[in-house]
Amino acid sequence: MPPRSYVSPARSAAAAETRERVIAAASQALREGESIARFSLDSVAKAAGVTRLTVYNQFGSRRGLLEAVFDEIGRSGGLHRLADIMTMGDPRAALDRLAEIFCAFWSGDAAVGRLNDAMATDPEFAEAVRERNERRRKSLTVLIDRLAAKTASAHARKDAVDLIFALTGYPTYAALSPGRSRDDVCRVVQAACRAAIEPLSDRPD
Amino acid sequence: MPPRSYVSPARSAAAAETRERVIAAASQALREGESIARFSLDSVAKAAGVTRLTVYNQFGSRRGLLEAVFDEIGRSGGLHRLADIMTMGDPRAALDRLAEIFCAFWSGDAAVGRLNDAMATDPEFAEAVRERNERRRKSLTVLIDRLAAKTASAHARKDAVDLIFALTGYPTYAALSPGRSRDDVCRVVQAACRAAIEPLSDRPD
């Protein structure tokens, strides 16, 4: 006799709620903890008021939990605004805006720093994060192609894309962050990005 | 009765040799391993042909070993050439040279990538690495002050120093490295550094 299975609204709602509670506890632990090394499923479970096994039930592994936290931050970090910049008339203004959006993203939740650290300890998690970052490179490639002069070589375009990709990434933000407000970091990054597209313009050299 | 202690040439020589053997095994493990997470004192000790406790005898801890590897790479990585650039007449040429030296350094031994990852897991090790990196910032500060126009604000100088510090650091190298030769990465970094000092020159605006 096949087991009769069913979906339970109250059940899955309760499960979703504990799931969110665990994610909240995890991201707070990342935010407050000084190092990713001290981030343990044990402490997260305790903080969320569940058992460690419940965490495994919901996320499968430490990595699964980290990815869930990353996705949550991604949703609430303002990256949805990236959709707008592709429709902007001036690609240079769009580039400025992209830098602004990512400065806001990297500074929005201190947990992103710890998640970045987690890339060092878990290669598969690192790969998952990199995949999401590649969207930024994709957007950049489109913008650069729009603003580059016809005479600009593919080589030069790729250099600009990759350099701006690095400039708008987390490590650069973290390097410029000490001693600077979010806006000041943004200004420095924007200036560097503008300089990076300079060789692509149609001036004589 | 106080124990009579003595220094033994043969003993300390043998100890220094095992120490070097362990460092060599550790850096090779870092070079070949895919992640810092899999770097264990157990495997290093086995590869070096000693016991794990010998590693503790020599380096005190995992962190101690990592710092020893870092120092070894620092000694053999060509950073001694930094002394020359401070005596160069043209500070812009010196800046080019600095970028070149560090591109060579980051690409010279793949273990540096893993050591960079280790910063994420061990805050105190991270602090030790940062201290060594600060020497680069010091050099940069001197160079920037030499090439900046008198009218350039302290603010603008600091921006240039910190931006170039980021550009010549490991994360930027690692970001530009896929798909590029060491020399190509160097060219991109140098161009970005030159652009970063552009606002400091004495042109009307």
Place this chain on the structure above:
DNA sequence: GATTAGATATACATAATGTATATTCAATTT
């Protein structure tokens, strides 16, 4: 020959991830 430094042998404490099995309890289904 006694002593000492460096390496080893053995054992243990601690903490973390991850797996396995059985059980409790409330929400559904019949």
Place this chain on the structure above:
DNA sequence: AAATTGAATATACATTATGTATATCTAATC
């Protein structure tokens, strides 16, 4: 109302690391 199911729990265990403690071994030195 009774049987069943999903989510969470309880308990236990395997594995892998780091790090500490104590005693022993061995060759170099006094």
